[in-house]
Amino acid sequence: MxxxxxxxxxxxxxxxxxxxxxxxxxxxxxxxxxxxxxxxxxxxxxxxxxxxxxxxxxxxxxxxxxxxxxxxxxxxxxxxxxxxxxxxxxxxxxxxxxxxxxxxxxxxxxxxxxxxxxxxxxxxxxxxxxxxxxxxxxxxxxxxxxxxxxxxxxxxxxxxxxxxxxxxxxxxxxxxxxxxxxxxxxxxxxxxxxxxxxxxxTNPMHRLAQMAEELSTGNFDIPDIHISSVTEVSAVVEAFNNMKNDIRRYITEIQRQKSIEQGYMNEKLRNMKMEQLLKRMELYTMQAQMNPHFLFNTINTGVQLAIIENADKTAAFMENLATFFRHNIRERKLIVPLRHEIEGLRSYFYILEIRFPHTYSFSLDVQEDILDTCSIPALILQPLVENSIIHAFKGAHTGGEIGVRVRKEENMLLLSVRDNGSGIPREVSDSLLKRYTRDQEHTSKVMGLENVIQRLYFFYPRNREVISIESETHTGTEIIIRINLEEEPCIKL
Structure with missing residues (x-):
């Protein structure tokens, strides 16, 4: 005993x-x-x-x-x-x-x-x-x-x-x-x-110290210690033996799980590559899809200007139109400098001002010192402005105001598109802000607000507040994009 x-x-x-x-x-x-x-x-x-x-x-x-x-x-x-x-x-x-x-x-x-x-x-x-x-x-x-x-x-x-x-x-x-x-x-x-x-x-403790040195070298196959000592020391020895055997079993289990996880990660990597290809195809599809009605109207406007005005204004209009088309159709980069996106947006504003001289007013407030230092996903501002033109002012003929503001606050880049239109119902904005998963079916049409939201979720999956919608009925809507400049987008091609 x-x-x-x-x-x-x-x-x-x-x-x-x-x-x-x-x-x-x-x-x-x-x-x-x-x-x-x-x-x-x-x-x-x-x-x-x-x-x-x-x-x-x-x-x-x-x-x-x-x-x-x-x-x-x-x-x-x-x-x-x-x-x-x-x-x-x-x-x-x-x-x-x-x-x-x-x-x-x-x-x-x-x-x-x-x-x-x-x-x-x-x-x-x-x-x-x-x-x-x-x-x-x-x-x-x-x-x-x-x-x-x-x-x-x-x-x-x-x-x-x-x-x-x-x-x-x-x-x-x-x-x-x-x-x-x-x-x-x-x-x-x-x-x-x-x-x-x-x-x-002390004798059992000395044996325990020797076994601990062996364990520190990664040798978990040493035999257990069997010493008849006082109750407390015997309990410590027995607990140490159990710990060593448990660690050995845990290492074996971890190695087995690691091999399983390695296979899972390889499969996930292949899926991510497929998803990258899918997103790139969505972007290229969006770049290739231009509203035929918009093209017809803008070209018709250019023709009318050529008839009733001097050639200088028509040349400016056509130059901005060419810049806008080049920006939307020929560009194949997913991440672009902020200056590139703003230049395309200015051309778009010029075209809209010519098309709707008395219907809408446009404002662009950009912090100039960040144009060459910050980069954003391509084509995220122009679709939001187009969304306001199409949906926010249905039935309105005058008084439409659309403003774009870009500024930097500490390590955050804030981009907002605001209008004074009819607003977006709460249930619609909540539905738009839901993240799509691979198992969900969604429309193949890639133009518009929904496409911008899902692409931002894809580029910044860890940023839960990358985009938000603030809207009130008959008051207007503001869409705010928050990009953490210290966070790299998940795809940069």
């Missing part, structure tokens, strides 16, 4: 501390015993010294009373007598010890001494001079004898206690030596037990 590391540490600590506490407790007990012996002897010495003092205090009041029969002296004598009687124990059992027998003898002599004091007082009251004189002399003799016995018993008590004190001191020295040996043993035992416990932890 595996032992817990915590349990081993607790046993190690408590065992060492227990041995030290027991040895220190015994040492403390021996010291207290020595103090008890010394204190006992000192208390007895104090008692005998006080006893001698109280006996000597009897002589003065007794002599005054016998000589003058003073009531004050009698009162002091009686108080001193009572004090001495209180110092005599009520019972004095018989002991075998000579020291205890001597104490018992002193108490008997003290009792007789106090009885003689009472006899002397009574003889004084009876005016028996000879009798209380004799009693006083006997009391003096007994007083001297008691003093000698007290000195004798004090000396013998000191000798008796000294013998016990020496034996205790000797035993204490032996105990201290044993305590020192016990402490040394406890220290060595604790160190040995601790080293053993540490080795049960």
């Amino acid at each position: 595996r032992e817990s590391l915590r349990l081993q540490l607790f046993l190690n600590i408590f065992l060492g501390l227990g041995i030290i506490v027991i040895s220190m407790s015994y040492t403390f007990y021996s010291s207290m015993k020595i103090q008890t012996i010394v204190n006992s002897q000192f208390r007895k010495e104090q008692f005998y010294q006080k006893l001698q003092y109280e006996i000597s205090e009897v002589r003065g009041p007794l002599l005054d009373y016998l000589s003058s029969r003073s009531s004050k002296a009698l009162a002091a004598l009686l108080i001193q007598e009572q004090t001495l009687r209180n110092m005599v124990p009520e019972q004095t059992p018989v002991y075998k010890s000579s020291y205890r027998l001597a104490e018992r003898e002193i108490f008997f002599m003290l009792t007789n001494y106090l009885d003689m004091v009472e006899q002397a007082i009574n003889m004084k009251r009876g005016r028996a001079i000879n009798e209380y004189t004799q009693i006083y002399e006997d009391m003096e003799k007994m007083n001297a004898h008691i003093a000698r016995r007290i000195d004798s018993i004090s000396l013998s008590g000191i000798r008796e206690q000294l013998t016990a004190y020496e034996s205790v001191i000797e035993a204490s020295r032996v105990l201290q030596f044993h305590n020192l040996l016990t402490i040394i043993f406890a220290f060595l035992f604790s160190i040995t037990w601790m080293l053993f416990s540490i080795s049960k932890v």
Whole structure:
């Protein structure tokens, strides 16, 4: 059964501390015993010294009373007598010890001494001079004898206690030596037990470190570690083995998934190439599809101008018309400089102003310093203007306003086409802004707003706000294109 590391540490600590506490407790007990012996002897010495003092205090009041029969002296004598009687124990059992027998003898002599004091007082009251004189002399003799016995018993008590004190001191020295040996043993035992416990932890950890080095080199085929250690370390070893085996399985699974993903990416690349070709064909189709009615009207307008006006204006008109056709039909690039797109738009505006001199007004606000530094997808502004001409002013003959604004704000290029036409219903604008997927069927006609929206989604798939429509009924519509200049279009041919 595996032992817990915590349990081993607790046993190690408590065992060492227990041995030290027991040895220190015994040492403390021996010291207290020595103090008890010394204190006992000192208390007895104090008692005998006080006893001698109280006996000597009897002589003065007794002599005054016998000589003058003073009531004050009698009162002091009686108080001193009572004090001495209180110092005599009520019972004095018989002991075998000579020291205890001597104490018992002193108490008997003290009792007789106090009885003689009472006899002397009574003889004084009876005016028996000879009798209380004799009693006083006997009391003096007994007083001297008691003093000698007290000195004798004090000396013998000191000798008796000294013998016990020496034996205790000797035993204490032996105990201290044993305590020192016990402490040394406890220290060595604790160190040995601790080293053993540490080795049960460090050895598996060393094996784990070696296995970790092998794993860092990519070798996951090394065998598992099997070590019987404490519960916590064994749990770590087992978890490490499981982790190594799980990583090995994960690597195998990742390699298998990688091969599958590689095939998927190859297929996706082929699909993207097909989609590129599809988009290019859509652009070329849009460039090739010109509104025959528009061509007829514009050419007819040129013919009429040639008849009723001078050749200069007709030449300018035809030059702009040729520029516009060249811009829309001959250009095969998907991404063009901003200047190229704006020049085509200006030619388109000139043609529209000639066609609709009193119906529409056009404005173009472009930040000139960005014309040569920014690039955009080809043909994204002219279709939006054409969409406004066709749909925004149905039935209107005057008052139409169409404005194009191009500006740069930090890293964003903002292009907006705004009109004051009838507006686009919300459900229609939401439908136009939906992204087409490859599974969806949509019209093959590539002119107009819908084509611009889907091409922008294709060029900038990560920009969710590349184009937006803001419209209110009978107020107008603004289409805003936001191109992040730091983001490369997904196709650049």
